Amino acid sequence: xxxxxxxxxxxxxxxxxxxxxxxxxxxxxxxxxxxxxxxxxxxxxxxxxxxxxxxxxxxxxxxxxxxxxxxxxxxxxxxxxxxxxxxxxxxxxxxxxxxxxxxxxxxxxxxxxxxxxxxxxxxxxxxxxxxxxxxxxxxxxxxxxxxxxxxxxxxxxxxxxxxxxxxxxxxxxxxxxxxxxxxxxxxxxxxxxxxxxxxxxxxxxxxxxxx
Amino acid sequence: xxxxxxxxxxxxxxxxxxxxxxxxxxxxxxxxxxxxxxxxxxxxxxxxxxxxxxxxxxxxxxxxxxxxxxxxxxxxxxxxxxxxxxxxxxxxxxxxxxxxxxxxxxxxxxxxxxxxxxxxxxxxxxxxxxxxxxxxxxxxxxxxxxxxxxxxxxxxxxxxxxxxxxxxxxxxxxxxxxxxxxxxxxxxxxxxxxxxxxxxxxxxxxxxxxx
Numbered sequence: 001x002x003x004x005x006x007x008x009x010x011x012x013x014x015x016x017x018x019x020x021x022x023x024x025x026x027x028x029x030x031x032x033x034x035x036x037x038x039x040x041x042x043x044x045x046x047x048x049x050x051x052x053x054x055x056x057x058x059x060x061x062x063x064x065x066x067x068x069x070x071x072x073x074x075x076x077x078x079x080x081x082x083x084x085x086x087x088x089x090x091x092x093x094x095x096x097x098x099x100x101x102x103x104x105x106x107x108x109x110x111x112x113x114x115x116x117x118x119x120x121x122x123x124x125x126x127x128x129x130x131x132x133x134x135x136x137x138x139x140x141x142x143x144x145x146x147x148x149x150x151x152x153x154x155x156x157x158x159x160x161x162x163x164x165x166x167x168x169x170x171x172x173x174x175x176x177x178x179x180x181x182x183x184x185x186x187x188x189x190x191x192x193x194x195x196x197x198x199x200x201x202x203x204x205x206x207x208x209x210x211x
Numbered sequence: 212x213x214x215x216x217x218x219x220x221x222x223x224x225x226x227x228x229x230x231x232x233x234x235x236x237x238x239x240x241x242x243x244x245x246x247x248x249x250x251x252x253x254x255x256x257x258x259x260x261x262x263x264x265x266x267x268x269x270x271x272x273x274x275x276x277x278x279x280x281x282x283x284x285x286x287x288x289x290x291x292x293x294x295x296x297x298x299x300x301x302x303x304x305x306x307x308x309x310x311x312x313x314x315x316x317x318x319x320x321x322x323x324x325x326x327x328x329x330x331x332x333x334x335x336x337x338x339x340x341x342x343x344x345x346x347x348x349x350x351x352x353x354x355x356x357x358x359x360x361x362x363x364x365x366x367x368x369x370x371x372x373x374x375x376x377x378x379x380x381x382x383x384x385x386x387x388x389x390x391x392x393x394x395x396x397x398x399x400x401x402x403x404x405x406x407x408x409x410x411x412x413x414x415x416x417x418x419x420x421x422x
Contacts, residue, residue, distance in 0.1 A: 041249050042256050073414040097342045101335070104382075123334040124312070130341035131308045164411030171315075192407050199410040200375030203284040 007039050011059065014049055019056035072202060077163050078156035080198055081177045081188030084109040089118055089142040093129045096121060096141050106193065107174045109186060110145050116184035117176055119145030153178045156187060160198065163190045218250050222270065225260055230267035283413060288374050289367035291409055292388045292399030295320040300329055300353040304340050307332060307352050317404065318385045320397060321356050327395035328387055330356030364389045367398060371409065374401045 003011075006029070013028050014020055022040055026033045040057070043049040050058040086109045087096060096108055100123070110119035121141055129144045130136055153176045154163055163175055173192045179185040214222075217240070224239050225231055233251055237244045251268070254260040261269040297320045298307060307319055311334070321330035332352055340355045341347055364387045365374055374386055384403045390396040 038249060038252050042253055045253050046257070094342065097338060101339070123338060127308060127334060127338045127341060128312070130338060131305065131347060134345060136342060161411060161414045164407060165415065168408055168411055192403060196375060196403050196407045196410070197379055199407075200372060200379055203372045204376065 004039070007043060010036070010039055010043060011048060014057045015059040018058045019052065021056045025057065072199075073159060073161040075160045075198070076156065077154055077158050077160065077177055077190050080160060080194050081156065081190045082194060084174075084176065084186060084189040086111050086115075086186070087141065088112075089145070090140050093126060093133070093136040093139045093141055093144060095137075097126050097130065097136070100126065106191065107189075108141070109176060109189065110141055111186075117148060117151075117178070117186045118142075118184075119147045120151050120174070120176070121145045122173065148184070151176065153183070154190065155180050160195060164195050167192055167195070215250070218254060221247070221250055221254060222259060225268045226270040229269045230263065232267045236268065283410075284370060284372040286371045286409070287367065288365055288369050288371065288388055288401050291371065291405050292367065292401045293405060295385075295387065295397060295400040297322050297326075297397070298352065299323075300356070301351050304337060304344070304347040304350045304352055304355060306348075308337050308341065308347070311337065317402065318400075319352070320387060320400065321352055322397075328359060328362075328389070328397045329353075329395075330358045331362050331385070331387065332356045333384065359395070362387065364394070365401065366391050371406060375406050378403055378406070 009029065010025055013025055017024070022033055022036060025040075026036050029036070040049070040051070044051045044057075047060055050060050052058065084107075085099060085103050085105045087099060089110050089112055091099075099105075100108060106123060108121040109117060110121060112118045119142065121144065125144050125146065129139065133139060152166055152170050152172060154166060156177050157180070166175055167173070175190045176186045177188040177190055179187055220240065221236055224236055228235070233244055233247060236251075237247050240247070251260070251262070255262045255268075258271055261271050263269065295318075296310060296314050296316045298310060300321050300323055302310075310316075311319060317334060319332040320328060321332060323329045330353065332355065336355050336357065340350065344350060363377055363381050363383060365377060367388050368391070377386055378384070386401045387397050388399040388401055390398055
């Protein structure tokens, strides 16, 4: 929903003068009461203004733009995907752990000699290996990773909602974003962290737009 | 914004007969065109209906209820917090790792003899210890945990938006929800996973309500 400049002006007037009668608003705008009738109806119907009989209009404190479902949930994965940390499958578990801390990431993507995605390693995969294996400096990640095709992937044209559903259903933290034509080519990753940040940032932006 | 029964009826009629003129809608409802004027104005202003001159009204496919900011972001932490897995500070790192896998959680909360929160352990804390320490079965978690007061906490009356901002700012996965009067008493936890699931589920619910 998009408000007209006149409706925005009305909200501003009400906010500064509440409670204020419809007649007074019309006067301030240099318009007739009848001209404003439909604007005031819309502003009260949408809950932006509150009208109390014999008192006048109040500003309810609601945001100007109701968060539209389409706008929030239909953002494409493409817009939120970030580069993954790719390591070769011959890297040792010990070195993989080092990379995890060095680059402060939550998961590692594993590639083969052709730069194709062959596996994925989570913090829990590394932890399982580190706690039970004294030779992490001799064990290649290929031995402990989750391997294609057991990895859930997504393409860049899917929505945030679809990505979130996959992360929930499979109880995972990260989804490789793959090329539609070359399913072994990773073009990014979309993570639980990124999705949460997206929703929180969207909420914060609206908080700031509030007036 | 809440639509009236008459507005819902109008949407239904338009959906089934689009394009349809205002006169025809009025006829189907047994009302005068003038009576419907403000309803039609509101439905087109909110973007639920589209009006094309000399053609008629169309249904735009938008959801009936724009996701209101307040509704989505102002839910209290209380409603989404879940029980944490609490272990005693004398438990070994090895046993803590076992619990992490056994109960399939992402973090462990640490208590003392008085059942008060004294620390928090993440997967990365355990991984750091496991990779560099061959004696995880002799090391108590008290030696590796993040300790109070270096733990970010929240109270149950705060909003999801506030919880999300804290998780983002401190780059953490979990927030202990503590009692307002007794700040060492944990009453639950709110996690990145839970917040993401909340937003995704809200989006899915609206998807289903769509008509």
